[in-house]
Amino acid sequence: MWALLEQKELMRAHLSGVRQGYRGRLVLDGLDLALGPGVTALLGPNGAGKTTLMRTLATVQPPIEGTVTIGDTVVSDERTARRVRRQIGYLPQAFGWDPGMRVGDFVEYAAWLREIPARDCPRAVEEALRHVDLVDRRRDRLSRLSGGMRRRAGIAWAVVGAPGLVILDEPTAGLDPRQRLQFRRIVTGLPDTTVLLSTHLIDDVAAACDRVVVLHGGRLRFDGSVADMEARACDGLPGHTPLERAYMELLPEEERTL
Numbered sequence: 371m372w373a374l375l376e377q378k379e380l381m382r383a384h385l386s387g388v389r390q391g392y393r394g395r396l397v398l399d400g401l402d403l404a405l406g407p408g409v410t411a412l413l414g415p416n417g418a419g420k421t422t423l424m425r426t427l428a429t430v431q432p433p434i435e436g437t438v439t440i441g442d443t444v445v446s447d448e449r450t451a452r453r454v455r456r457q458i459g460y461l462p463q464a465f466g467w468d469p470g471m472r473v474g475d476f477v478e479y480a481a482w483l484r485e486i487p488a489r490d491c492p493r494a495v496e497e498a499l500r501h502v503d504l505v506d507r508r509r510d511r512l513s514r515l516s517g518g519m520r521r522r523a524g525i526a527w528a529v530v531g532a533p534g535l536v537i538l539d540e541p542t543a544g545l546d547p548r549q550r551l552q553f554r555r556i557v558t559g560l561p562d563t564t565v566l567l568s569t570h571l572i573d574d575v576a577a578a579c580d581r582v583v584v585l586h587g588g589r590l591r592f593d594g595s596v597a598d599m600e601a602r603a604c605d606g607l608p609g610h611t612p613l614e615r616a617y618m619e620l621l622p623e624e625e626r627t628l
C-alpha cells in the first residue's frame with residue numbers, strides 16, 4: 371500500500387496575514403494558520419469563510435494580501451502555484467462530476483492533472499481506489515454510484531499519488547452513519563499527510579481529527595488539540611458533548627443560545 375510514499379516528503383503549509391474576499395468584501399481578515407502532518411478539522415458557522423480559506427490554501431484563489439506557503443515554496447504567481455498543486459489533493463464542496471466518466475478514468479484524470487509520471491499512474495490509481503475500497507467499481511460510471519461511493523471516489527481523486535497536503539471541503543455531508551465510519555477510517559489511514567477537512571459534524575472531529583481550528587468572522591477563534599478544545603467546555607451552554615459545548619463557547623455571546 372502507498373508504494374509511492376517512498377518519494378513523499380512531509381508537507382507543511384502556511385497562510386500568513388491572508389486577506390481574502392469577493393468584490394471588495396473581506397471574508398478572511400489577516401489570517402495566520404500553520405498546518406503540519408495529521409488531520410486538522412476546520413469548524414465554523416455557515417458563511418464563516420471555511421471554503422474561502424480552503425480555496426486559498428489550495429492556490430485556487432490568490433489572496434488579496436498575505437502569503438501562502440506550501441512546503442518550502444511561497445506561492446507568488448501562477449507558475450509557482452502550478453508547481454505546488456502537484457503536492458495538493460483538493461476535493462471541493464461542489465464538484466463538477468461528469469456522470470458518464472468511469473471511476474478508474476476519473477481518478478486517472480486527477481493523476482494526470484497532478485502530473486504524476488505516466489509510468490507511475492496505474493499503480494497510483496490502483497492504490498487510491500484500494501484505499502477507498504472502490505477497486506471493484508473502477509469500470510462503473512460515476513452516475514451508477516451511490517452518493518457515499520461518489521464521495522469515496524472524490525477522496526480517491528484527492529489522494530491519488532499520495533500528495534503531502536489533502537484538503538477536503540465537507541467530505542462527510544450527506545453520508546449515512548456507516549459511510550461516515552468508513553470515511554474516518556480512510557482519513558485517519560493517510561500516513562504522513564497534512565489533512566485539512568471542513569465539517570459541521572462535531573462527532574467526526576472527535577473521532578478522526580488531531581487538531582481543531584474554529585473560524586468565525588474571518589478570524590481564528592481557536593487553534594489547538596481536540597482535548598484542549600474539550601477543556602474549554604462550559605456547563606450551562608447548549609450541547610450534548612464537551613466538544614459541542616466548547617464550540618458554542620467559542621462563538622460570540624449573541625450566538626450562544628439556541
Ligand SMILES: Nc1ncnc2c1ncn2[C@@H]1O[C@H](COP(=O)(O)OP(=O)(O)OP(=O)(O)O)[C@@H](O)[C@H]1O
Pocket residue numbers: 392397414415416417418419420421422423
Ligand atoms: N464566489 C463568491 N462571490 C461572492 N461572495 C462569495 C463567493 N463565495 C463565497 N462568498 C461569500 O463569502 C462568505 C464566506 O463563504 P464561504 O463559502 O467561504 O463560507 P463557509 O464557511 O464555507 O460556509 P458554509 O459552511 O455555508 O459552506 C459568505 O458570506 C459567502 O456569501
